[in-house]
Amino acid sequence: KQEVTQIPAALSVPEGENLVLNCSFTDSAIYNLQWFRQDPGKGLTSLLLIQSSQREQTSGRLNASLDKSSGRSTLYIAASQPGDSATYLCAVGSGNNRKLIWGLGTSLAVNP
Amino acid sequence: EAGVAQSPRYKIIEKRQSVAFWCNPISGHATLYWYQQILGQGPKLLIQFQNNGVVDDSQLPKDRFSAERLKGVDSTLKIQPAKLEDSAVYLCASSLAGALGETQYFGPGTRLLVL
Numbered sequence A: 001k002q003e004v005t006q007i008p009a010a011l012s013v014p015e016g017e018n019l020v021l022n023c024s025f026t027d028s029a030i031y032n033l034q035w036f037r038q039d040p041g042k043g044l045t046s047l048l049l050i051q052s053s054q055r056e057q058t059s060g061r062l063n064a065s066l067d068k069s070s071g072r073s074t075l076y077i078a079a080s081q082p083g084d085s086a087t088y089l090c091a092v093g094s095g096n097n098r099k100l101i102w103g104l105g106t107s108l109a110v111n112p
Numbered sequence B: 001e002a003g004v005a006q007s008p009r010y011k012i013i014e015k016r017q018s019v020a021f022w023c024n025p026i027s028g029h030a031t032l033y034w035y036q037q038i039l040g041q042g043p044k045l046l047i048q049f050q051n052n053g054v055v056d057d058s059q060l061p062k063d064r065f066s067a068e069r070l071k072g073v074d075s076t077l078k079i080q081p082a083k084l085e086d087s088a089v090y091l092c093a094s095s096l097a098g099a100l101g102e103t104q105y106f107g108p109g110t111r112l113l114v115l
Helices: none
Strands: A005-006 A010-014 A019-025 A030-038 A044-051 A056-059 A062-067 A072-077 A086-094 A099-102 A105-109 B006-007 B010-013 B019-024 B031-037 B046-049 B054-055 B065-068 B075-079 B088-095 B110-114
Touching: A010 A019, A019 A030, A019 A044, A019 A086, A019 A105, A030 A062, A030 A072, A044 A056, A044 A072, A072 A086, A099 B046, B006 B088, B010 B019, B019 B088, B019 B110, B031 B075, B031 B110, B046 B065, B046 B075, B075 B088
Parallel strands: A010 A105, B010 B110
Antiparallel strands: A005 A019, A019 A072, A030 A044, A030 A086, A056 A062, A062 A072, A086 A099, A086 A105, B006 B019, B019 B075, B031 B046, B031 B088, B046 B054, B065 B075, B088 B110
16 A cells, blocks of 8 residues: 655745755555645645656756655755745555545745 | 636535535546545545546545536535534646646635534
């Protein structure tokens, strides 16, 4: 059974820091991995989608890596800003039924 | 391009009452998903439609939850009767074809509080 874990559960950093959020999964047989952002009271926004054949994806200040063999993904945020404050969720596409298996998220606070 | 629309945004009801949520997916998206997200947890898939057919409803509590997508476009999710533990955010998402590796686009969600 696929399980997704995100560490840390919460993170508070001063503005301008580079930071790394971690996601691990127990079954390496995935077809993709996605990072989402969720703002309070709002839905989910897809940030980056990494297919199983890819090693990383980049969008602006965000870079996500995928290491299937070790069951890990990292989301790197460069030069963090207060507007980056949100919950970041990792979801793994796994299984024949194509379900997304979700982590519990990392709550990020970037302080001015 | 308009995103996924959901209504209402907030709903407060008493236990044993009924409630319905509405979702309009992105135009042209064949696949529609309803998720339940309890505070502090990741989203849980309740039901997945491909056009107007059900692909997966294995985690839908069918004794009280129902969903339909009659014309393969918008969808309604109903809870009847509601329980306290149904308090959550109900998220609707859509994707183009439901294919492997495809991005899902989420609506803003409906926040339900059952008293």
